[in-house]
Amino acid sequence: MTNINHRPLLFFLFLFGSVGSQSTIPGRFYPIEVVNDPHIQEIGEFAVSENNKQSGVxxxxxxxxxxxKQVVAGINFRLVVEAKEGEAVHQYETLVYEQVWTGYRQLTSFTFKA
Structure with missing residues (x-):
């Protein structure tokens, strides 16, 4: 009688069996379903504030x-924010990297959305 180790097969089924579900796969961007969440709004406000510091606008x-959002060694947030410049309201595409457990946050990009 052969003794077969089924652990690799079980791991494979566990790992890839949930791909079709709502599980999070590192490296892939997923929609943020509740953009009104205070944390998401805070990240958007951070992006505008950092852009102001860097650009002088x-x-x-x-x-x-x-x-x-994209899970990496932290989370990348790709957001579309609305901001005023004088009386004009525009939309901007931003990318903010955050590591909640270290308190680190960095604006990676901020561009005008035409």
Whole structure:
């Protein structure tokens, strides 16, 4: 009688059996379903504030309109934010990297959305 170790097969089924579900796969962007979440709004406000520091432009954060997140060694947030420059309201695409457990946050990109 042969003794077969089924652990690798079980691991494979566990890992790939949930791909079709709502599980999070590292490296892939997923929609943020509740953009009104205070944490998401805080990240959008951070993006505008950091852009103001780096560019010298004085935008006023209004809100996050939509976004996606990507699990890496932390989380990348790709957000579309609305901000005012004077009386004009524009949308901007931002990318913010965050490591909650270290308190680290970095604006990676901030571009005008045409």
């Amino acid at each position: 004085q935008l006023v954060f209004i809100r996050v309109i939509s976004g996606e």
